[in-house]
Amino acid sequence: MLKFQPVLLGSDANVYGMARSFYTQYGVVSDAVCKGVLVACRNTRLVRIAVVEPDLENDEVFVRTLVDYAKAHDYKNCPLLLVSCADGYTILMARHRQELEPYFHFACPELQTVLDLDIKDNFYKACAAHGLSYPKTATCTARNYKNAEFPFDFPVIIKASNSPAYWNCSFPHKKKVFLAHDRAEYDAITTAIYGSSYQDDLILQEYIPGDDNCMRVLNAYCGLDGKVHLMALGRPLLEEQTPEGIGNYAAILSAPEINDPALLERMRAFLEDVGWVGYANFDMKFDARTGEYKLFEMNPRQGRSSYFVTAAGYNLARWLVEDVLEGKDTGFTIADSESLWMIAPYGVIRKYLKDQTLLATAARLKKQGRCAHQLYCKEDRSLKRGLWYLRSQLNYYRKTARYYGNKGLTD
Template sequence: MEQLTNLLPVLLGSDANVYGMARSFYMEYGVTSLAIGKGALAATANSRLVKIAVVEPRLEEDEVFVAVMKQFAADHPNTTRVLVSCGDNYTGLMARNRAALEGLYHFACPTPELWEQLDMKENFYKACEAHGIAFPRTFGCTAENWRTVQLPFDFPCIVKASNSVAYWNCKFPHKKKVFIANNRQEFEEIVAAIYSSSYQDSLVLQEYIPGEDCQMRVLNCYSGLDHKVRLMALGRPLLEEQTPEGIGNYAAILSVKDEELMGRMKAFLEDVGWEGFSNFDMKYDVRDGQYKMFEMNPRQGRSSFFVTASGYNLAKWLVDDVVLHKPAELTIADTQSLWMIAPAGILRRYLKDKDLLAQAEALIRAGKASHQLFCKEDFSLKRGIWYIKNQLNNYRKYKRYFGNKSLKD
């Protein structure tokens, strides 16, 4: 068995997900992570837990990525380098360039074929259908045919990109991560705006599942190098973020458990042969009592620190597998806790379900609440000032954007 010496977590990205993973490594092993990304974002600035080691705007180019990763390994000899993707695009880069990374880094990731199959939403829904997993009624359109598309369901209609990586890199006025079109006119305005940008891949048009944000569920899993699921943790989002770029990200999550749902998703992951972290977003449909699957992210979720905070450290599951090669059975997280990235005041103001709010308040009083971006071991004056500004800014954002998923702000 390989010994754990000079552990060096290498995190791809610089966002809140990176900070959450860095906290996980720090909590379990007391180490500082190094990050490599296209840019440097505020969530990881002025931190003792993670340092931005490389910023390379062309990192998404395979040749550049391989060169950067080889040079980084050469610059950090005599370390046990554990590589973690914190974005869909980075997982794709790792998958495509696996042969160049092996021997330099310890990591887990899917094959490039499986990454492409399940990261593209149309392909993911085909896989769901083949495995008997429910998803919203879904249609699609392209840059060529969207003007003549007739939806097979009534408005409102969800409009989102099939290729999340390409959409992330495009720009157009009033861009949002996900749109809701309430009628045909809004639909045409939204799609025309999207296709006025560099994004020219297909769009997913989806039936709207009724219900508040608290009907959502988020599932984070880790599948080992043997393609067996080792860890599953389910969360119940209480609110989503409300900024155009943040729609679909969660502001607060309660840890919950549903063994029947987890059993189905375990069978799915093992049947397709997944390796590494995975993250599923879904919504409970009160009309038929089923969870409707929205997407699978080929990485741990942006909010996945809720798993570590509830007592199941994501970094440990990864290191035990890819470095120490420890055998492990399935663990289903069952500790109740509250995770937040927005302040508690936002929950009190915008969460409509009083029973869920009471549960959240009880967990806060019991000391079972954590905040993604606040870590007392990482406090400094600069980071403290940024954190306060970040939290206060949530009130402005919610007041301006709450409930708005149309083209206009």
């Protein structure tokens, strides 16, 4: 069997999902290099916390930390496979490709390509250039937000253009995404944001009507040859409701009828035209008014919920390993099996999913055992992890009830 060591950047649920993919496919425990140890990667046999460096997002520290890690391991005889699990780490990997390549194997786009697509207003420009639909969008800055005008009516979605910078800011009632129903709400939200350390642009966007199940999530892997090798389209059933979790998915359905061949072909052409390499993740919503999928964002990594792809039978780790370490031509695959992925308990899905047809499908898949929980792995059971998992699942009921439907500047 191929000998290698996955090195994952971060320690969140995405890291655990990727580590689980590596363990399922290759029986290997992943090392994590991170700023701090989040709960998803505590008390687990699948992730070994190799380095905790609070200043990891500093360029000089990032390079030094990874090079020191590599020199402390047998990188010449046991290849180190470096995987970004957050936007900022992908940017750092792309920026410091030359310093990292002597020690690590990885799939990463060129720096300018990442910067062109990770910043949301740049991404929308790329969508326009490639004929992809996206919501009507405007931007405001720290200088003009009080007087900003936008060519669409309220309600208005407000979100940061620079995700890494926003992640690191703090202010009362902070949410990942806000929804302003009128100008007074808009003024309060933007004033709160720009009263923090975040001073980059904000995206102002028309609200696309429809429940959470109108969303779609696309994960793709693009090889070192610049070709798309894997695409997996999922239909979210419900989103998380907490301030920091808005926009993250609580449950995703995979099924052949979800696939839209025309959409997938357009997305494949887009990724190959821009020269993408490695994992990519897209969030979009079906707009029943126009019959189009409107793209919201592109993440330069696999998505937080991307374990849904592995759960559907298309192990994300395999495509990376076979491309980067084995040099195999894996062709082109569209995931088309039926499965249910959850990070929230099924009881929350059953209570808040309004579409009865989708709920019946979820119930059937659960009964058939064709479902997977992101943070529960039977090979990773222990008393401490089991107690934490039980508490966290029970907490979903409380959190969802408290925050359901709240995207304003309140708790």
